Amino acid sequence: MLEPPQVAFRDSVHPSDPVAIRRIVESTSFFRPDEVEVAVELAQERLAKGEASGYFFVFAEFDGGVTGYACYGPIACTLGSFDLYWLAVDQAHQGRGVGRLLVRECERRIRLQGGRRIYIETSGRPQYKPTRRFYEHCDYQTVAVLADFYDSGDDKVILVKRIDEIAAGV
Amino acid sequence: MLEPPQVAFRDSVHPSDPVAIRRIVESTSFFRPDEVEVAVELAQERLAKGEASGYFFVFAEFDGGVTGYACYGPIACTLGSFDLYWLAVDQAHQGRGVGRLLVRECERRIRLQGGRRIYIETSGRPQYKPTRRFYEHCDYQTVAVLADFYDSGDDKVILVKRIDEIAAGV
Numbered sequence: 001m002l003e004p005p006q007v008a009f010r011d012s013v014h015p016s017d018p019v020a021i022r023r024i025v026e027s028t029s030f031f032r033p034d035e036v037e038v039a040v041e042l043a044q045e046r047l048a049k050g051e052a053s054g055y056f057f058v059f060a061e062f063d064g065g066v067t068g069y070a071c072y073g074p075i076a077c078t079l080g081s082f083d084l085y086w087l088a089v090d091q092a093h094q095g096r097g098v099g100r101l102l103v104r105e106c107e108r109r110i111r112l113q114g115g116r117r118i119y120i121e122t123s124g125r126p127q128y129k130p131t132r133r134f135y136e137h138c139d140y141q142t143v144a145v146l147a148d149f150y151d152s153g154d155d156k157v158i159l160v161k162r163i164d165e166i167a168a169g170v
Numbered sequence: 171m172l173e174p175p176q177v178a179f180r181d182s183v184h185p186s187d188p189v190a191i192r193r194i195v196e197s198t199s200f201f202r203p204d205e206v207e208v209a210v211e212l213a214q215e216r217l218a219k220g221e222a223s224g225y226f227f228v229f230a231e232f233d234g235g236v237t238g239y240a241c242y243g244p245i246a247c248t249l250g251s252f253d254l255y256w257l258a259v260d261q262a263h264q265g266r267g268v269g270r271l272l273v274r275e276c277e278r279r280i281r282l283q284g285g286r287r288i289y290i291e292t293s294g295r296p297q298y299k300p301t302r303r304f305y306e307h308c309d310y311q312t313v314a315v316l317a318d319f320y321d322s323g324d325d326k327v328i329l330v331k332r333i334d335e336i337a338a339g340v
Contacts, residue, residue, distance in 0.1 A: 035247075077320065145314075146289075150249065150251070151248065151249040152249075
């Protein structure tokens with residue numbers, strides 16, 4: 001892995017971000033067209049409704065451009081549980097630790113928002129093995145597998161990281 | 171248990187239903203005020219947006235009044251997975267099998283809508299033990315427990331019933 005670039009984080013959402021998100025998500029060649037639309041729609045909803053949308057964003061900027069982003073939010077009807085909905089890094093900037101920096105930045109912000117647990121839902125299909133491994137490396141643990149949840153043969157895997165048990169200042 | 175009353179089922183949502191739902195849900199003395207509001211809001215959203223809301227209702231009517239109801243819907247980004255969001259029976263009509271009839275009616279309708287798995291999410295707190303037992307009697311199985319999901323000491327329990335493995339015509 002190369003040195004992580006000196007990325008700057010930004011949590012305000014700009015009118016240009018839906019386009020940047022589409023570019024990043026499409027660059028990964030990982031998501032279906034309908035999934036790309038959902039990613040873009042979350043940013044549009046955030047722009048329309050502000051924090052009341054329930055969607056919070058972290059953008060990683062490097063050399064004047066957005067190289068990756070994450071989207072998270074509090075889970076309704078819970079105290080301290082958050083979902084990490086999306087995380088993607090531009091294909092051209094992968095392999096340099098930007099994803100891991102984004103996870104860490106989300107965790108820092110979620111902790112400031114009173115979060116104690118962060119959940120990730122992903123697919124159990126082989127294609128998603130690198131995704132699951134990435135989060136395991138970030139200390140997320142698989143706590144549930146719902147067989148055939150997304151479709152026959154496509155399980156839902158739920159991972160969690162408890163950030164209330166981690167020393168402050170991490 | 172008394173004989174089940176001869177309830178009639180209705181799936182159209184009337185403008186008077188949010189009030190009926192509030193009455194039923196409050197009569198159970200089981201839900202917090204904010205949970206009651208969520209129950210009412212789902213019906214209002216259904217009235218405003220129709221089936222595009224993603225919320226489907228079954229009302230059990232008996233002797234001219236609504237005695238119970240259930241709310242379910244397809245889970246986005248899945249093929250064949252449905253959530254059973256709400257089910258409540260008026261306190262005055264409990265203990266006569268109306269809840270079980272409502273579950274069966276939801277399952278029948280979900281099957282007609284192409285559903286293959288029905289999920290229920292509930293709390294692991296002792297207060298919800300009768301709820302979990304009710305669904306176990308309806309052949310739902312616990313497939314996941316997310317510790318402290320709702321709050322410290324308040325787990326989320328996920329139950330599922332696979333309706334694709336059941337003989338047609340049930």
